[in-house]
Amino acid sequence: MTAREARQALEDGAVLVDVREPGEWSTGHAADAIHIPLTQLTEHLAELPADREIITVCRSGRRSATTATLLNRHGLRATNLGGGMTDWVAAGLPIVTAHSTPADDLDHPRHGSDDAHPTSGQ
Numbered sequence: 756m757t758a759r760e761a762r763q764a765l766e767d768g769a770v771l772v773d774v775r776e777p778g779e780w781s782t783g784h785a786a787d788a789i790h791i792p793l794t795q796l797t798e799h800l801a802e803l804p805a806d807r808e809i810i811t812v813c814r815s816g817r818r819s820a821t822t823a824t825l826l827n828r829h830g831l832r833a834t835n836l837g838g839g840m841t842d843w844v845a846a847g848l849p850i851v852t853a854h855s856t857p858a859d860d861l862d863h864p865r866h867g868s869d870d871a872h873p874t875s876g877q
Contacts, residue, residue, distance in 0.1 A: 756810065756834045756835065756836055756837060757836075757837065757838070757842065757846075758836060758838065758842045758843040758845070758846040758848055759846055759848075761810050761812070761836045761843070762846075762848055764808060764810055764834075765785075765787055765810070768807055768808070769807060769808040769809065769810050770789060770803070770804055770807050770808070770809050770810070771785055771787055771788040771789065771809075771810045771811075771812060771836075772788065772789050772791055772803070772809055772810070772811050772812070772822070773785070773788040773789065773790050773791070773812050773813070773840075774791060774792060774793040774796065774811060774812070774813050774818050774819055774822045775790075775792065775793075775812075775813050775814060775818070775840070776792050776794075777790075777792065779813075779814060780792075781852065781853040782852060783840065783844070783850040783851070783852045784840070784850060784851060784852075785812070785840075785843060785848070785849070785850060785851075786849055786850070786851050788812065793813070793818050793821070793822055796822060796825065800826075800829055803826070803831060805830065805831060807832075808832050808833075808834065809823075809826055809831055809832060809833040809834070810833070810834050810835075810836050811823045811826065811833055811834070811835050811836065812835075812836040812839055812840060812843070813839045813840070814839045814840055814841060815838065815839045815841055816835060816836065816837045816838050816839040816841075816842075817839075819835045819836060819839060820835040820837075822835070823835040
């Protein structure tokens with residue numbers, strides 16, 4: 756799935772799960788993403804919706820491809836965002852960072868803010 760296809764799927768009700776590590780997450784993530792590092796995924800499987808498409812994302816798409824396969828094996832509907840956040844940013848889609856919305860981590864430690872700020876080249 757491309758970044759633009761993922762954005763449309765999110766608008767249609769899909770859930771975006773970012774499996775990067777916390778340091779990667781803080782450099783910029785999609786506003787509506789749920790942050791579950793791949794190393795903690797099995798502990799949080801029950802939190803993922805069985806009735807919605809799940810799009811997985813990492814930096815380049817490799818870890819999230821593994822994640823999508825794992826989620827599908829557990830009976831969830833998961834698709835990988837090929838190219839990861841690198842392609843999301845290249846497509847000009849909005850991201851939030853720790854610097855652009857400092858309240859995110861306080862108010863929603865595992866969810867992004869609804870106040871996305873477009874950036875480029877990060």
